[in-house]
Amino acid sequence: MKMSKLFVQTLREYPSDAEVISHKMLVRAGYIRKLTSGVYNFLPLMWRVLKKIENIIREEMDAAGAQELLMPFVQPKELWEESGRWDAYGKELMRLKDRHDRIMCLGPTHEEVITAVARDGLKSYKQLPVNLYQIQSKFRDEVRPRYGLLRGREFIMKDAYSFDIDETGLDREYENMAKAYKKIFDRCGLDTKMVQSDSGAIGGSVSHEFMVITDTDAGENDVFYCNNCDYSANSNHAVSKLGDAITDGGQYFAETKIIDTPNTHTIDELCEFLNIPSTIILKTLVYIIDKKPVLALIRADRNIEETKLMNAFGGTEIRIASSAEITELMQKHNFDAVAGFIGPFKGIPIIADETVKDLKNFVVGVNKNDKHMVKANLSDLNFDEITYKDIRLVEAGDYCPECGKPLFITKGIEVGNIFKLGTKYSKPMNAVYTDENGKAHPYVMGCYGIGVTRTAAAAVEAHHDDFGIKWPISIAPYHVVVVPVSTNDQLQMNCAEKIYNELLEQGIEVVLDDRDERAGVKFKDADLIGFPYRITAGKTLSDGLVELKVRETGELMTLTPDEAVKYIINIFKNV
Ligand code: ATP
Numbered sequence: 001m002k003m004s005k006l007f008v009q010t011l012r013e014y015p016s017d018a019e020v021i022s023h024k025m026l027v028r029a030g031y032i033r034k035l036t037s038g039v040y041n042f043l044p045l046m047w048r049v050l051k052k053i054e055n056i057i058r059e060e061m062d063a064a065g066a067q068e069l070l071m072p073f074v075q076p077k078e079l080w081e082e083s084g085r086w087d088a089y090g091k092e093l094m095r096l097k098d099r100h101d102r103i104m105c106l107g108p109t110h111e112e113v114i115t116a117v118a119r120d121g122l123k124s125y126k127q128l129p130v131n132l133y134q135i136q137s138k139f140r141d142e143v144r145p146r147y148g149l150l151r152g153r154e155f156i157m158k159d160a161y162s163f164d165i166d167e168t169g170l171d172r173e174y175e176n177m178a179k180a181y182k183k184i185f186d187r188c189g190l191d192t193k194m195v196q197s198d199s200g201a202i203g204g205s206v207s208h209e210f211m212v213i214t215d216t217d218a219g220e221n222d223v224f225y226c227n228n229c230d231y232s233a234n235s236n237h238a239v240s241k242l243g244d245a246i247t248d249g250g251q252y253f254a255e256t257k258i259i260d261t262p263n264t265h266t267i268d269e270l271c272e273f274l275n276i277p278s279t280i281i282l283k284t285l286v287y288i289i290d291k292k293p294v295l296a297l298i299r300a301d302r303n304i305e306e307t308k309l310m311n312a313f314g315g316t317e318i319r320i321a322s323s324a325e326i327t328e329l330m331q332k333h334n335f336d337a338v339a340g341f342i343g344p345f346k347g348i349p350i351i352a353d354e355t356v357k358d359l360k361n362f363v364v365g366v367n368k369n370d371k372h373m374v375k376a377n378l379s380d381l382n383f384d385e386i387t388y389k390d391i392r393l394v395e396a397g398d399y400c401p402e403c404g405k406p407l408f409i410t411k412g413i414e415v416g417n418i419f420k421l422g423t424k425y426s427k428p429m430n431a432v433y434t435d436e437n438g439k440a441h442p443y444v445m446g447c448y449g450i451g452v453t454r455t456a457a458a459a460v461e462a463h464h465d466d467f468g469i470k471w472p473i474s475i476a477p478y479h480v481v482v483v484p485v486s487t488n489d490q491l492q493m494n495c496a497e498k499i500y501n502e503l504l505e506q507g508i509e510v511v512l513d514d515r516d517e518r519a520g521v522k523f524k525d526a527d528l529i530g531f532p533y534r535i536t537a538g539k540t541l542s543d544g545l546v547e548l549k550v551r552e553t554g555e556l557m558t559l560t561p562d563e564a565v566k567y568i569i570n571i572f573k574n575v
């Protein structure tokens with residue numbers, strides 16, 4: 001490819017609406033252009049990268065025994081009603097109507113469609129197990145599309161679905177996919193951590209995410225991990241052991257009573273006023289889960305993990321109540337209290353974190369402004385019932401649930417997700433196979449996703465410097481750029497063209513920067529675009545030498561043109 005013909009426009013500046021490095025660089029280096037919020041054109045350079053990622057995925061999925069197919073992007077409402085997700089999915093599901101007023105949606109994921117495909121074709125145990133996958137655009141009407149390709153609305157995903165006769169089969173395929181994923185990300189030049197993750201409200205299910213660890217803003221997930229054993233988990237799923245703390249407030253108060261605690265709206269204010277540690281306060285928070293208020297109780301030095309709390313109620317949507325909603329709730333129950341003074345009461349579902357079990361003689365709100373009960377125990381309070389669940393947000397410094405050593409925290413970009421679905425879809429959709437005795441059973445399913453476009457962006461997050469992208473060779477749009485410093489210098493041009501042609505003949509993906517531009521401009525673009533190797537034919541050519549630059553390390557070599565060509569060919573023998 002000649003640079004003069006390549007469809008690429010690099011920009012002088014980063015786009016002003018981009019917050020993270022991959023978004024900034026992919027736009028500036030001419031890989032992507034935004035069409036509308038969360039929707040991008042993948043320009044030729046980007047498309048080459050994406051095709052390479054797709055091909056790595058294809059090769060490894062095929063090698064793992066999966067079969068590729070392609071399902072429709074547009075899906076009918078009826079299928080989603082069969083699974084019960086039409087109402088449950090929320091606003092991310094983009095719904096639309098056709099000319100006959102039939103209601104459809106744009107596929108955000110394909111469990112329903114694949115289950116219908118399987119139901120139609122997999123009738124007997126003899127046909128199982130099967131793993132089917134596709135690589136396709138998905139649409140999710142994300143609340144906050146941001147970070148370029150990391151969180152788009154339209155994005156490319158590889159999604160695979162496995163069908164087994166039983167849990168043992170599913171466990172085997174899950175392991176098989178975990179191994180394939182590791183290979184896929186390794187081949188893409190990405191170091192990933194497989195971490196335990198939340199699997200939604202489906203009790204007992206298992207899921208893991210593949211995270212690219214990063215210390216930048218692009219890492220939207222907090223990952224807790226142990227250095228002593230291999231425990232690691234997304235914060236929405238992580239559990240921990242706690243260190244010692246004073247949880248019996250007996251020494252601080254003489255008797256159980258309600259006292260004045262004026263203006264103690266926060267835990268800090270309350271601690272200061274009573275001169276007590278926060279570990280003897282019972283904190284009560286009002287959340288709205290699936291539009292209904294609930295109370296969450298926790299030891300006051302710790303915080304609630306909202307996904308865990310939502311799952312504890314089997315909900316699909318959670319948020320903290322607004323002060324107006326708290327006022328309304330208090331009025332309904334004939335109380336008069338704002339946040340800071342709430343405590344457990346009758347007529348509302350209550351979930352308490354396990355830290356509450358150990359609390360004795362604690363301090364708690366009594367639903368009256370400027371009052372708290374001290375030296376309280378649960379038996380002093382009036383409520384219907386408390387369910388205990390781990391709803392606590394883990395913090396760095398807590399202890400590993402498996403080996404007891406301290407946990408650390410880091411940020412991660414989720415590039416893949418594997419999930420044991422069990423019969424969540426096959427049962428309601430009546431997707432069954434018959435066993436040896438002619439008895440029907442729902443398939444036991446798994447699903448396995450990889451964000452293709454997010455993987456490309458994560459690669460940029462993991463591999464760049466101030467000057468631009470440093471693509472891993474396996475997914476770089478081109479391998480080499482050959483730069484004649486001056487296109488008017490016949491010697492340089494001839495040499496550059498010769499190298500270019502020799503590399504092309506060897507099947508190496510090479511660009512000749514034949515533009516009549518200053519050398520500085522060409523070098524800047526080469527670094528920005530991120531060609532893994534640059535061969536420069538410049539002044540040293542009078543001594544019969546060219547310069548070879550390795551983008552990853554910045555290493556510079558002065559070689560004869562033949563040596564430079566051989567060097568590159570040698571490297572690509574192994575790619
Ligand atoms: P997230 O928690 O980041 O919203 P998710 O868990 O909802 O993602 P999955 O349903 O597990 O996503 O989808 C499989 C993969 O698709 C993810 O691991 C991720 O790589 C990719 N993906 C999901 N949502 C997006 C998006 N909005 N933009 C780009 N890629 C995405």
Ligand code: MG
Nearest residue numbers: 209414416417
């Ligand atoms: Mg996920």
